[in-house]
Amino acid sequence: ETAVFQTPNYHVTQVGNEVSFNCKQTLGHDTMYWYKQDSKKLLKIMFSYNNKQLIVNETVPRRFSPQSSDKAHLNLRIKSVEPEDSAVYLCALRSSGNTLYFGEGSRLIVV
């Protein structure tokens, strides 16, 4: 059962452009995350949102910002992309049983 939907799946852009990734969850749970997965598969937490309130804001560059319009959506905006931002960005939802449900990811390539 798919509970977390991410768009777009793939995006190529140039250095300095702005990019947004969308995430929608359908289970109604309160806590959502954004993770960055690099080329070596390393998963690094970027943001945690609990019912629209930022809980954990890791030391990510200021050009990254989470945006939430309601409980079901948590988007990720990158104001001015840099080459090191090339990665897969994974949105996740935390269930009441502490399970994380991940989306399929949004792959960003910065040229």
Added chain:
Amino acid sequence: QQQVRQSPQSLTVWEGETAILNCSYEDSTFNYFPWYQQFPGEGPALLISISSVSDKKEDGRFTIFFNKREKKLSLHITDSQPGDSATYFCAADTNAYKVIFGKGTHLHVLP
């Protein structure tokens, strides 16, 4: 600071053998340890998990062994199948909205 360590980085076994994936952690406040399985092009998905009050958790061919005193755990995959080829992440959770992942073990099961 890496708080969750996994070894080996890559593991190759023959079909039918038992694969053993290792994990260790540093922070004593971690009390829940999920293992996630990730196939190429997909997000990680929960495979099996254990809480710190247990020393063993079994689910079919997958078993977690947990040593709280040494802060170590391992995932055993018996009768490995080619379909088990994936990246396996050990994670640590404190129920405080922050889930820390290890770097993953890439498992290859040869037919």
